Amino acid sequence: MDAFDVLSAGAAAAPLLAGWSAHMLWMRQRLTRARMDALTGLPARELFTHFARRDLRGLERVAVLVVDLDGFKAVNDRHGHAAGDAVLVAVAGRLRRWAADLDGTAARLGGDEFAATAFTESAAYLPGHLRALEAALSEPVAFRETTLPVGASIGAYSHTRLPRIDLSTALRRADEAMYAAKREGGGWRIADGPIPEMTTTNGRRTGRPGTTPLPGGAR
Structure with a gap:
């Protein structure tokens, strides 16, 4: 040829x-x-798993977060599912912006449960970042002619020591910290101490109770 x-x-x-x-x-x-959540446009669990595992392989300090909304059922019950969707979309946008500012990834795991990764300068900076996130997520959401209350329980786990832990363990620690925050009425907590013995499903604690009511008695 x-x-x-x-x-x-x-x-x-x-x-x-x-x-x-x-x-x-x-x-x-x-x-x-x-692999994206149709309502919020955030990565769903499968895509988040891909990104989060990549982040955990990095050399920087990475925090893994689990976020669970408080009082969300009351919003659906009192204002309808369209209002609940508005809250989920607003929370997703706030979490996305927060994670992006820290070179991380936000995701919706399902229902009113979210997750994120974030790169932090040092352990000393993480509480400040979590306070900022709590304040952002707790801003009321405008819906039609009313405003909807939003509350959140946030659990975080940050690991820098080698060898690196797997994502399932990181989510498990963050989930336990989130539940500790929920037991105390919401806010944020950072996981510490030994890993508790409990069964998990996809890195989440199996059979954990429902949501914490918002201030004022909403359930």
């Missing part, structure tokens, strides 16, 4: 290659969208 034949074959194959590349790009975009 001479040079002319090679060039001719390459020219003939170019449209096929271009079409295949476009198809592969479309497939990748479709798969990514399938």
Whole structure:
């Protein structure tokens, strides 16, 4: 085959290659969208797992967070599911901005449960970041002609010592810290001490109780 034949074959194959590349790009975009939460636009559990595992392999200090809304059922019961959706969308946007400012990833695990990763300068800075997140998430949400209360319990786990722990363990520690915050009425807690013995499902504590009421008695 001479040079002319090679060039001719390459020219003939170019449209096929271009079409295949476009198809592969479309497939990748479709798969990514399938792993996004349709309501909030945040990564769902599968995609978050991919990003969070990548973050935990890094050399920087990484915090893993679990966030559970307080009083969310009352919003649905009193104002309807459209109002509940408005709260979820607002919380998702706030968590996304917070995580992005710390080079992390936010996700919706399902229902009113969220997760995030964040890179922190040192352990001393993490409480300040969590206070800022709590304040942001607790801002009321405007919905039609009313404002909806929002509360959140936040659990965080930050690990820097080698060897690195796996994501399931990090989520388990963050989940336990979140539940400690929920028992005390919300806010944030950082996991410390030994890992408690308990069964888990996808890194979450199995069979944990429901949400904490908002101040004022909402359940």
